Amino acid sequence: MSNDYKDSLLLPQTKFPMRGNLGNNEPLMQEEWNKIKLYEKRLAKNKKNEEYVLHDGPPYANGDIHIGHALNKVLKDFVLRYKSMKGYYTRYVPGWDTHGLPIETALVRTKKVNRNLIDKVEFRKMCSAYALEQVEKQKVQFKRLGILGEWNNPYITLDAKYEASQLRIFANMVSKGLIFKGLKPIFWSPSSETALAEAEIEYHDKKSPSIYVAMDSVEKLDIFEEDFKYLIWTTTPWTIPANLAIAVGDQIKYSFIKVNNVNYLVATELITELTNILEWENVEIIKEVKGNKLEGLTYKHPLYDRISPIVLGHHVTIEGGTGLVHTAPGHGEDDFIIGQQYGLDILCPVDSKGYMTAEAGKYEGEFIEDCNKSVVNDLHDLGYLLKLSWITHSYPHDWRTIKPVIFRATAQWFASIESLKDDMLKEIKNVTWYPKWGELRMANMVKDRKAWCISRQRTWGVPIPVFYNEDGTEILDKEVINHIADIFETEGSNAWYLKTAKELLPVGYTNPASPNGVFIKETDILDVWFDSGTSHHGGMKDFGLPYPSDLYLEGSDQYRGWFNSSLSTGVASIGESPYKTCLTHGFVLDGDGRKMSKSLGNVIDPLKIMKQSGADILRLWVASVDYQSDVRISNDMMKQVSESYRKIRNTIRFMLGNLFDFDPSKNKVDYKDLAEVDQYLTLKLNDLVKKTINSYDHFEFDTVYRDITNFVTRELSAFYLDFTKDVLYIVQANNHNRRSIQTVLYDTTLTLLKLLTPFLPHTTHEAYLHLPHHQYSNMYLENMPEFVEYGDQELITKYDRFMEVRDNILKALEEARNEKVIGKSFNAKLTLYPEGEVKELLSNMNTNLGQIFIVSQFEIKEGTGKYKFNNLTIDVEKAEGETCDRCWQIVEKTHNGLCQRCENIIK
RNA sequence: AGGCUUGUAGCACAAUGGUAGUGCAUCGGUCUUAUGUGCCGGAGGUUGUGGGUUCGACUCCUGCCAAGCCUACCA
Numbered sequence: 001m002s003n004d005y006k007d008s009l010l011l012p013q014t015k016f017p018m019r020g021n022l023g024n025n026e027p028l029m030q031e032e033w034n035k036i037k038l039y040e041k042r043l044a045k046n047k048k049n050e051e052y053v054l055h056d057g058p059p060y061a062n063g064d065i066h067i068g069h070a071l072n073k074v075l076k077d078f079v080l081r082y083k084s085m086k087g088y089y090t091r092y093v094p095g096w097d098t099h100g101l102p103i104e105t106a107l108v109r110t111k112k113v114n115r116n117l118i119d120k121v122e123f124r125k126m127c128s129a130y131a132l133e134q135v136e137k138q139k140v141q142f143k144r145l146g147i148l149g150e151w152n153n154p155y156i157t158l159d160a161k162y163e164a165s166q167l168r169i170f171a172n173m174v175s176k177g178l179i180f181k182g183l184k185p186i187f188w189s190p191s192s193e194t195a196l197a198e199a200e201i202e203y204h205d206k207k208s209p210s211i212y213v214a215m216d217s218v219e220k221l222d223i224f225e226e227d228f229k230y231l232i233w234t235t236t237p238w239t240i241p242a243n244l245a246i247a248v249g250d251q252i253k254y255s256f257i258k259v260n261n262v263n264y265l266v267a268t269e270l271i272t273e274l275t276n277i278l279e280w281e282n283v284e285i286i287k288e289v290k291g292n293k294l295e296g297l298t299y300k301h302p303l304y305d306r307i308s309p310i311v312l313g314h315h316v317t318i319e320g321g322t323g324l325v326h327t328a329p330g331h332g333e334d335d336f337i338i339g340q341q342y343g344l345d346i347l348c349p350v351d352s353k354g355y356m357t358a359e360a361g362k363y364e365g366e367f368i369e370d371c372n373k374s375v376v377n378d379l380h381d382l383g384y385l386l387k388l389s390w391i392t393h394s395y396p397h398d399w400r401t402i403k404p405v406i407f408r409a410t411a412q413w414f415a416s417i418e419s420l421k422d423d424m425l426k427e428i429k430n431v432t433w434y435p436k437w438g439e440l441r442m443a444n445m446v447k448d449r450k451a452w453c454i455s456r457q458r459t460w461g462v463p464i465p466v467f468y469n470e471d472g473t474e475i476l477d478k479e480v481i482n483h484i485a486d487i488f489e490t491e492g493s494n495a496w497y498l499k500t501a502k503e504l505l506p507v508g509y510t511n512p513a514s515p516n517g518v519f520i521k522e523t524d525i526l527d528v529w530f531d532s533g534t535s536h537h538g539g540m541k542d543f544g545l546p547y548p549s550d551l552y553l554e555g556s557d558q559y560r561g562w563f564n565s566s567l568s569t570g571v572a573s574i575g576e577s578p579y580k581t582c583l584t585h586g587f588v589l590d591g592d593g594r595k596m597s598k599s600l601g602n603v604i605d606p607l608k609i610m611k612q613s614g615a616d617i618l619r620l621w622v623a624s625v626d627y628q629s630d631v632r633i634s635n636d637m638m639k640q641v642s643e644s645y646r647k648i649r650n651t652i653r654f655m656l657g658n659l660f661d662f663d664p665s666k667n668k669v670d671y672k673d674l675a676e677v678d679q680y681l682t683l684k685l686n687d688l689v690k691k692t693i694n695s696y697d698h699f700e701f702d703t704v705y706r707d708i709t710n711f712v713t714r715e716l717s718a719f720y721l722d723f724t725k726d727v728l729y730i731v732q733a734n735n736h737n738r739r740s741i742q743t744v745l746y747d748t749t750l751t752l753l754k755l756l757t758p759f760l761p762h763t764t765h766e767a768y769l770h771l772p773h774h775q776y777s778n779m780y781l782e783n784m785p786e787f788v789e790y791g792d793q794e795l796i797t798k799y800d801r802f803m804e805v806r807d808n809i810l811k812a813l814e815e816a817r818n819e820k821v822i823g824k825s826f827n828a829k830l831t832l833y834p835e836g837e838v839k840e841l842l843s844n845m846n847t848n849l850g851q852i853f854i855v856s857q858f859e860i861k862e863g864t865g866k867y868k869f870n871n872l873t874i875d876v877e878k879a880e881g882e883t884c885d886r887c888w889q890i891v892e893k894t895h896n897g898l899c900q901r902c903e904n905i906i907k
Numbered sequence: 908a909g910g911c912u913u914g915u916a917g918c919a920c921a922a923u924g925g926u927a928g929u930g931c932a933u934c935g936g937u938c939u940u941a942u943g944u945g946c947c948g949g950a951g952g953u954u955g956u957g958g959g960u961u962c963g964a965c966u967c968c969u970g971c972c973a974a975g976c977c978u979a980c981c982a
Contacts, residue, residue, distance in 0.1 A: 441911045654941045
């Protein structure tokens, strides 16, 4: 019986299971890593080496992590693990962004907190507790991904130390004159008397008056020497008192038209529409003029004795209205920007409750809705109103009171960007950007940037540490702010609310503008982008990490966000970008390339994937995609990645199995003594190392993934591991050929485990523990393999060519199989008839070719065979003879069922 | 509307301006000494689309379409 000899074979033996069961095993492994302090161990190993710092961008502490977080953190772990295994001293301090509106609203929603009734400090304490809960939750989820770092020593923007650090940057910027106060229109809710953030706005339909108003031109023009009126349209008549300009589009064509002996100027393309709406008859088009010719002309305000200019506005369109836009810088974002450009006042004759102020003249005291009526009536009486109708349109409302909101200019704090721009642009050039277009995108963004509004009328954040004097002037004093920073550092920012101004100011502080020693505290807080934007200090320098960091790695939305705010504050305070390299990843879309959303039901949950398939599967997906553009994820893709994972895992398992009796310290064969094909494999592996290290260095993880999987499938599984079985299983344990092959397998296994550890840290560690005579207690303590100069390029060239010839031979064997000449290749007798270059090649092959082709009988002869290829013809016949019960080769004659080779071995 | 980006086989990715390839999936075959495994082979493409430059375009230019990020707009 053939089975009798099975025990005499050296079949693979390993306890490394075929299935990973990652969902269950990974958490146990992570616990173990935590217990043995793996992160610290690796750091200690690199202690004396060069430092490499990836500074973590803080995720917002709210909700479960989503697939985008997973992509981000996994990519970071790839970099960190790779760099660590390269020997760099690579600390990783994770961070969290914990202030801001979403947490305020989460409390209001989930904990039913009534903001109007609760004490400010009490509310802030609740926010803090909630944020820290979220941090802990996300921490667990991030760790589940297999990310190593200082999870017990993170930077959190609500920490007292962090807040203090942030204020010191603010103080620094104050001392450089970069912080100033100005007016800016923002969403304002008269019903709740508060500023609103965009997130607190709901859009509802609202019925509004729609009015067309004619305003008298002051000048007559060379090209049109008659009086005329500028025609504007608005749905907010109450803003007419604040009108300070009319905006036109510079490329839009306008026409002077005559209707019932009155001349109007309107956009040419809107004449027909307006004729209908205004029920005009006999419209006479007189002259056309381009918008840019109108700039600088003036008109009379219809209600006041005021002359205002015609200005150019990029926002002006001909999609509706008249093509001339009523402009009130105190009541609209664009109006405001144009106002800035033209040096207009920011007139805002409306108080916090929505009543007109004295600046509105006769309308003082009227609520805006009433003012609408008054203004319309007056315009009508004065003959400036051409039409009043009512329209229903989508309009912003206060999400709580469901009452309409208005745009209202209010005093805000700004950080000057203008004076930093040149330095920022210079720094952008010095940063290395991945992908390359990042530089362009960033530069464009910075060029367009206006002053940064850093104040928010909220509660949950870092207070702006400014006091007001008795005369209303603000105290912008570096020393004072640093003093506040010191207080925050020990007491936290609640001190701002718990202490009086006197207690907060330095002892004995006086100011000429406050002769009675009375000071008022600012109530605004800092924009959360200022929080996270200063993390290069609070989360980096303060942790003993160098400035600038080596790498920032975030999603492409952060060009506008964190990269930008960090660069601003970095250049402002240090004069240098906080990052040397900036690497961005795309967004995760569904299988069809569409954005994920709850309503579409196409959201993929990383926690679920990890539970079902494992973090290593998720990580391998990250490795497999071109993350620098947008990436897709779908169940099909996860299936594909799982297949790929199984291939890798099983190949490693097979190699481990064939190393069960291999001790490198005793059995290792020197390179020069390896069989030729074993040398070839060593060289191919060496090439893989070179390519892979290079790809890792350039953050090209998908190339690493592809090169490795190709190597595993082609070089190993389909070639080397297939034919070497005839040696590994059959010959004596200590046979030189066998040890030679095992040397390659050992080298290959260890090298692959090393190269794969950034991607599959759980799997490689598990496999490593099953690798006989491994050196360290943990895979992660190994270093990356290094490229070796063997100087044997000729051997590679020769074998690469041979592999092409091999393809032909395999084809011939396949055809013979289709013709039922043979089944498995061991049944075959293979005869080659090479010519020319192939003949030369084969004669140079210093190896057992029959073994490589896994045939029982092999010959090279002169002549012509049945299967024809370039410079090679081939015959495949059924091998005649008897099958050896042990090695299954067909030989001419067996003794007791064994071939000569096996008989010798058994003895 | 503007800035930036992406579009190659079912999927993931390649291709100094020079015959469109690799892996996975699929289909067919084969082994059972890697067995929830291995090996071999086949099929699969007007490179989103219309123009242009060129002897020659996946590659360069341009219009359009689709998708994504960020701005802005809705008076």
